[in-house]
Amino acid sequence: MEDIIRLIRYHAVRNALKYGKAKVGPVVSKVIAERPDLRERVKQIVEEVKRVVDEVNQLSRSRLEELADELGIVEEKRKEEERKWPPLPNAEAYDVIVTRMAPEPNGYPTLGHVKGLLVPFIYARLYKGKFLLRFEDTNPRVEKLEYYDAIRNELGIILEAAEKELGLSPGKWDEEIIESNDIPKMYVYAKKLIEDGNAYVCTCPAPVVRRNRNMGVECEHRDQPVDKNLELWEMMLDGGFKEGEAHLRLKTDMRHPNRTMRDPGIFRVIEHPHPIHGDRFRVYPTYDFSISVEDALTGVTHAHRSKEFEPHVEVQRTILRMLGLRQYEMIQFGRVTVEGIPLSKRYFRPLIASGILSGWDDPRLPTIRGILRRGIDPRALVRFFYDLGPSKADVTISMSAIFAENRRILDPVSPRFMFVPNPIKMVIMEAPKKLEADIPVHPSKPEMGVRRILLESKDGEVEIYISSDDLKQLKEGEELRLWRLANVRVRSIMADEVTAKYVPSTRTDVKILHWVPTSKYTPVKLFRPLSVYSYEIVGGYGEPEMAKLSVGEKVQLVRYGFARVDSIQDGTVSLIFSHE
Numbered sequence: 001m002e003d004i005i006r007l008i009r010y011h012a013v014r015n016a017l018k019y020g021k022a023k024v025g026p027v028v029s030k031v032i033a034e035r036p037d038l039r040e041r042v043k044q045i046v047e048e049v050k051r052v053v054d055e056v057n058q059l060s061r062s063r064l065e066e067l068a069d070e071l072g073i074v075e076e077k078r079k080e081e082e083r084k085w086p087p088l089p090n091a092e093a094y095d096v097i098v099t100r101m102a103p104e105p106n107g108y109p110t111l112g113h114v115k116g117l118l119v120p121f122i123y124a125r126l127y128k129g130k131f132l133l134r135f136e137d138t139n140p141r142v143e144k145l146e147y148y149d150a151i152r153n154e155l156g157i158i159l160e161a162a163e164k165e166l167g168l169s170p171g172k173w174d175e176e177i178i179e180s181n182d183i184p185k186m187y188v189y190a191k192k193l194i195e196d197g198n199a200y201v202c203t204c205p206a207p208v209v210r211r212n213r214n215m216g217v218e219c220e221h222r223d224q225p226v227d228k229n230l231e232l233w234e235m236m237l238d239g240g241f242k243e244g245e246a247h248l249r250l251k252t253d254m255r256h257p258n259r260t261m262r263d264p265g266i267f268r269v270i271e272h273p274h275p276i277h278g279d280r281f282r283v284y285p286t287y288d289f290s291i292s293v294e295d296a297l298t299g300v301t302h303a304h305r306s307k308e309f310e311p312h313v314e315v316q317r318t319i320l321r322m323l324g325l326r327q328y329e330m331i332q333f334g335r336v337t338v339e340g341i342p343l344s345k346r347y348f349r350p351l352i353a354s355g356i357l358s359g360w361d362d363p364r365l366p367t368i369r370g371i372l373r374r375g376i377d378p379r380a381l382v383r384f385f386y387d388l389g390p391s392k393a394d395v396t397i398s399m400s401a402i403f404a405e406n407r408r409i410l411d412p413v414s415p416r417f418m419f420v421p422n423p424i425k426m427v428i429m430e431a432p433k434k435l436e437a438d439i440p441v442h443p444s445k446p447e448m449g450v451r452r453i454l455l456e457s458k459d460g461e462v463e464i465y466i467s468s469d470d471l472k473q474l475k476e477g478e479e480l481r482l483w484r485l486a487n488v489r490v491r492s493i494m495a496d497e498v499t500a501k502y503v504p505s506t507r508t509d510v511k512i513l514h515w516v517p518t519s520k521y522t523p524v525k526l527f528r529p530l531s532v533y534s535y536e537i538v539g540g541y542g543e544p545e546m547a548k549l550s551v552g553e554k555v556q557l558v559r560y561g562f563a564r565v566d567s568i569q570d571g572t573v574s575l576i577f578s579h580e
């Protein structure tokens with residue numbers, strides 16, 4: 001018996017750690033799954049589980065954790081985490097682990113950015129290190145101030161949720177860095193490369209450069225003396241070249257097997273005002289140069305990058321070596337795409353401009369903004385990407401997997417309401433003087449309360465609305481249950497009205513319909529995203545109590561699905577359908 005009690009305690013503690021409180025049912029099934037022979041004594045086992053679960057649920061959090069340690073659960077959890085989140089390479093070589101996310105402020109963050117944010121953040125917190133948010137803003141033609149703010153806002157929401165969901169604290173970045181502020185420093189490094197004979201100014205037109213790189217041919221500028229290069233570089237900075245007329249190129253090897261390594265461009269002229277610096281600069285570093293120098297300057301020890309940049313690693317390592325800058329770990333991770341939904345801003349921009357989409361927060365969009373507006377809790381995103389791990393493989397995810405996480409988070413807490421789409425009147429005849437329905441706010445959480453809807457009959461008749469969507473399935477003479485109100489028998493079904501007779505029965509093995517009183521209801525407009533191009537507006541009535549909802553609240557429409565309150569105007573509640 002003692003080992004059985006130990007087994008029960010083990011599962012009760014695990015269950016309590018996972019869900020806050022242990023529950024009898026899941027513990028019993030775990031115990032039986034491990035010891036099928038106990039099935040015969042299930043009654044006795046249930047009694048024991050009840051006793052142990054009670055005991056465990058009274059323990060303080062710290063005592064619970066101690067117990068988990070004694071039972072080996074902590075160790076087991078650590079191993080599981082390690083499997084999912086393998087240790088960082090060469091971590092022991094650094095006193096403090098520093099990671100960063102380096103988004104370019106060229107659009108609103110989408111689902112495709114969440115992994116790139118969470119992977120370095122999670123590692124920084126697991127190693128009690130530092131996490132930087134760095135704006136990679138050295139391509140002014142596509143960058144805008146509004147995008148910096150959108151990134152700060154959206155990433156902030158996700159990191160806050162990561163603290164709540166994963167306990168990784170603090171749920172924010174430790175420092176914000178604007179890369180373009182360091183452009184003057186980068187000029188100094190550029191000059192050093194020229195002086196050391198490691199870079200030259202090339203004035204070949206772009207097609208020639210491209211052809212030469214493909215063919216492995218060196219151009220005449222490659223062997224210019226250092227003085228000439230310095231002079232041309234000064235000309236670039238002073239406005240002596242127009243956009244496209246001159247490039248500073250790294251001098252590596254024009255026949256290198258990795259074509260990215262064939263004298264890559266590291267600075268170019270861009271004649272476009274920068275969102276922060278205006279016309280202060282006209283020469284900007286390329287991605288390879290700025291990322292290498294910035295990672296080195298800001299003390300990054302582990303730089304996570306999307307796998308598609310892998311051929312660039314060699315270029316970046318070369319730049320660091322030539323400049324005598326500190327090397328650091330570069331880690332690639334796989335890209336995330338969403339099944340059936342493009343993630344590219346280029347794709348959405350015209351749809352927004354033409355009004356097909358209402359804006360970057362349109363709930364049909366895979367932008368973080370759109371997803372939050374649709375009613376997805378940011379913790380669902382965090383949990384989903386945490387479980388996905390930092391893997392190097394490209395993955396295609398489906399929205400339904402994110403919806404499943406969201407359901408798991410919302411189901412235990414979201415209030416339930418009856419919603420009657422496309423309403424039609426039902427007259428209940430021979431009704432008693434008073435009909436009452438006690439609607440629980442949440443069926444398994446009595447502590448969330450009950451609301452009472454009272455209907456009084458007039459001349460023996462009570463009127464309600466039901467959904468005309470239900471009509472097709474109704475038959476005359478059939479008994480129905482009006483959810484938590486009464487049973488009725490259908491008398492006649494007409495295009496604009498259904499009549500029924502009150503039945504003094506509480507049978508629940510009949511069809512159950514949702515309803516709202518005709519005397520008091522809340523008009524509801526429900527926006528159902530169908531695809532990026534399409535949607536459906538469903539009109540209907542909700543329970544009177546829905547009038548008290550406020551914008552941003554998430555509800556569950558009974559047997560319909562989850563929705564978020566988007567706006568309330570003149571008593572009409574506009575909802576966005578999240579998912580079933």
Ligand SMILES: [Zn+2]
Pocket residue numbers: 201202203204219220221222
């Ligand atoms: Zn050239």
